[in-house]
Amino acid sequence: MSHTTEWKARVYLFEEDHTTKVRVELDTGTNRLTGHGTARCNPVDQDIPEIGDELAAARALEELAVQLKHIAYGDMIKSGAAPQEPSLMPYGARTHDALTR
Template identity: 60%
Template sequence: MPHTQEWKVRLYLFEEEDRTKARAVLDTGTTELTGHGAAHRNPADKDVPEIGDELAAGRALYDLGRQLVEVADRDIEGMNPPVDTRSAGPSSGWPMADDGPAR
């Protein structure tokens, strides 16, 4: 069954002296999640605002992604009967991709 959705992400960046903060807001139409990230420039480093923006934005998006996976895990757990804890396996039916950090 085909399924198409459009989710909107708004990314806000704030600079204050040597610190950049980012807020990423995901709106699914039924749910809104907010991720936060920050970057701090060492005063001895060259002032390149784009680097702080990239780091803070990336961290906010990473936080948002982590929250989204947690919501999906809770949704999956709510749909399935209790699992026998003696059988080892992932907590959800979707294994984690190799390109992300192991948890």
């Protein structure tokens, strides 16, 4: 079974007073989701806007990932294939935890 689709995403970054805010909008064709992320520059740190952009965007995308997992788990349950161990933790965090034990 072959399946191809396209999802559209828009990333909006706003910076003011050493705070970066990001809004990511994702349109999957069947769902429209929005994730938000914020990063603040410590007053004693050098202000490097790219770092704030990266952190805030990563946090917004993590929020989107949790939303997508909720939708996927709900769809799995509806189809009769409930997830064995639903986890809302980021995938990499589970891998990192296993490696650091």
